[in-house]
Amino acid sequence: MIDLSLVPDGGLSWLDGSGPQAHIVLSTRIRLARNVERLAFATRGGAEDRARVLGLVDAAWRDSPLGKGSVRFLLDELDGADRVLLHERHLISRELTEAPSAREGGSGAAVFLSGSTGVMVNEEDHLRLQTLRSGLALPQAYAEVEQLDAALGGAVPFAFHPEFGYLTACPTNAGTGLRASVLIHLPGLVLTKEIAKVLQGLTQVGLTFRGLYGEGSEVVGNFFQLSNQTTLGKSEAELLDHLGKIVRQVVAYEEQARQVLLRDAPTVLADKVWRAYGLLRYARSLTFEETMNLLSGVRLGAGLNLIPGVSVYTLNKLLIFTQPAHLAAFEPPVPGDPEAGSARAGYVRRLLDEEAVRSAQARRPAS
Amino acid sequence: MSLCDHCGQREAVIHLTQIVDNTVTTQHLCESCAADKGVDTVAQVGKHPLGDFLASLGEGAAGGAVGAAAGQALACPQCGATLLDFRQTGRLGCAHCYLTFEAPLRDLLRRVHGNTQHQGERYRAPGSAPGAEGTAGGAAGPGIGTLRDRLRRAVEAEDFEEAARLRDAIRGLE
Numbered sequence: 001m002i003d004l005s006l007v008p009d010g011g012l013s014w015l016d017g018s019g020p021q022a023h024i025v026l027s028t029r030i031r032l033a034r035n036v037e038r039l040a041f042a043t044r045g046g047a048e049d050r051a052r053v054l055g056l057v058d059a060a061w062r063d064s065p066l067g068k069g070s071v072r073f074l075l076d077e078l079d080g081a082d083r084v085l086l087h088e089r090h091l092i093s094r095e096l097t098e099a100p101s102a103r104e105g106g107s108g109a110a111v112f113l114s115g116s117t118g119v120m121v122n123e124e125d126h127l128r129l130q131t132l133r134s135g136l137a138l139p140q141a142y143a144e145v146e147q148l149d150a151a152l153g154g155a156v157p158f159a160f161h162p163e164f165g166y167l168t169a170c171p172t173n174a175g176t177g178l179r180a181s182v183l184i185h186l187p188g189l190v191l192t193k194e195i196a197k198v199l200q201g202l203t204q205v206g207l208t209f210r211g212l213y214g215e216g217s218e219v220v221g222n223f224f225q226l227s228n229q230t231t232l233g234k235s236e237a238e239l240l241d242h243l244g245k246i247v248r249q250v251v252a253y254e255e256q257a258r259q260v261l262l263r264d265a266p267t268v269l270a271d272k273v274w275r276a277y278g279l280l281r282y283a284r285s286l287t288f289e290e291t292m293n294l295l296s297g298v299r300l301g302a303g304l305n306l307i308p309g310v311s312v313y314t315l316n317k318l319l320i321f322t323q324p325a326h327l328a329a330f331e332p333p334v335p336g337d338p339e340a341g342s343a344r345a346g347y348v349r350r351l352l353d354e355e356a357v358r359s360a361q362a363r364r365p366a367s
Numbered sequence: 368m369s370l371c372d373h374c375g376q377r378e379a380v381i382h383l384t385q386i387v388d389n390t391v392t393t394q395h396l397c398e399s400c401a402a403d404k405g406v407d408t409v410a411q412v413g414k415h416p417l418g419d420f421l422a423s424l425g426e427g428a429a430g431g432a433v434g435a436a437a438g439q440a441l442a443c444p445q446c447g448a449t450l451l452d453f454r455q456t457g458r459l460g461c462a463h464c465y466l467t468f469e470a471p472l473r474d475l476l477r478r479v480h481g482n483t484q485h486q487g488e489r490y491r492a493p494g495s496a497p498g499a500e501g502t503a504g505g506a507a508g509p510g511i512g513t514l515r516d517r518l519r520r521a522v523e524a525e526d527f528e529e530a531a532r533l534r535d536a537i538r539g540l541e
Contacts, residue, residue, distance in 0.1 A: 233481060
């Protein structure tokens with residue numbers, strides 16, 4: 001198994017919930033798509049082309065400010081469980097979890113990581129520079145990834161066209177190559193049935209939404225990823241500014257919806273969030289989807305101070321570590337538990353118990 | 368069925384949400400009133416421009432540059448990819464494909480992004496002189512970039528004579 005402790009913070013520094021609006025916005029993610037000039041794109045080029053790309057990026061990464069103390073995973077050398085583990089941490093895409101032999105042009109893929117900033121190599125594009133930040137932090141995330149872009153682009157010649165901008169394997173990414181996604185929790189809008197209107201509005205202002213794991217994934221636990229739809233014809237600053245404005249507006253709608261729930265149905269709301277907490281705290285078997293939905297309830301309760309003493313950090317950690325590959329890697333298996341429902345419930349109970357103890361100690365007056 | 372906010376007679380089929388200075392307004396318009404107001408209804412109806420575009424490739428009826436290019440089965444000299452490969456995979460073969468299939472791709476980029484002119488950061492290739500730009504396959508230079516800017520403005524201003532002249536000038540340089 002890969003040693004994720006080699007990655008500074010395990011690539012999970014964003015879990016600490018320290019960013020702006022972290023009670024509603026879990027994370028901000030920005031990626032830039034880049035390709036090396038004169039080499040066929042990863043899916044069309046041969047294994048030799050992809051090996052050349054990997055060599056070029058490897059050298060450039062080592063010389064970059066992020067190279068020191070960073071880690072490189074060659075996906076050809078990892079087994080399936082390890083690839084899924086990286087995907088569950090949002091460090092590689094879903095495509096890269098498939099066996100390299102099963103993907104067209106699948107060899108030579110890698111990910112270089114310095115904390116939660118890094119570069120995926122030989123995915124659909126030669127390079128996918130990416131970073132993850134806690135909360136709504138678009139300018140900070142962009143500054144980070146822009147610095148990496150300058151370092152790598154100064155060493156590796158990128159394919160660029162004066163009219164079309166950065167050239168990408170899929171024309172939907174051309175221009176800036178920038179996709180910014182904000183992972184946002186919207187239970188208030190779902191409960192008040194306003195969500196369809198909001199999502200429809202998003203598509204009309206040039207944004208798109210997806211589930212927890214990005215493209216093609218389903219919405220679970222009322223977690224939505226909002227991102228820019230187009231990448232060409234607007235500057236990076238304009239794209240980020242537009243997304244940021246709309247996200248702040250969605251956050252305001254969500255807060256309004258929560259206030260409506262508190263005002264019009266306080267008992268139903270309190271019952272709902274405490275039931276979710278009770279199930280998580282005491283259940284003996286939990287599916288992943290059920291866990292996500294219950295965590296959504298507890299997160300709502302904690303955000304409204306209905307449930308005291310549950311931190312955003314613990315809730316974020318539960319989201320990541322109750323996923324199948326994380327349970328398999330870090331929790332001892334329970335006999336007769338093929339779907340890991342018991343292991344999952346055991347892990348959730350342990351974390352919530354520890355949190356309850358911490359919270360009680362914090363409340364006790366110092367003697 | 369809701370009626371058009373503007374004429375109050377026909378069915379509202381375009382729902383236009385605008386955000387100006389943090390104020391959201393939604394207008395419900397019929398197709399005709401939306402067109403009068405300059406709302407590009409095609410962009411809103413065509414929700415999957417890439418899919419529609421890919422589907423239209425290779426169909427004889429597509430017409431124009433797209434149909435012609437697909438009909439010729441033009442292959443990219445650098446990677447050998449054709450527009451039919453693009454249709455099947457949704458992915459281009461290499462950066463040079465953007466030059467090989469420039470006309471149909473410009474058409475596609477306009478449909479997908481509503482624009483074809485990159486406004487973001489301009490790349491400076493390693494070792495290049497200040498102001499010089501990296502290019503796809505090294506076939507175009509800053510001169511062409513300027514001409515393309517002028518071409519874009521000419522097209523936007525519907526000055527098609529000027530646009531044709533600029534297009535020929537760009538072709539000559541290429």
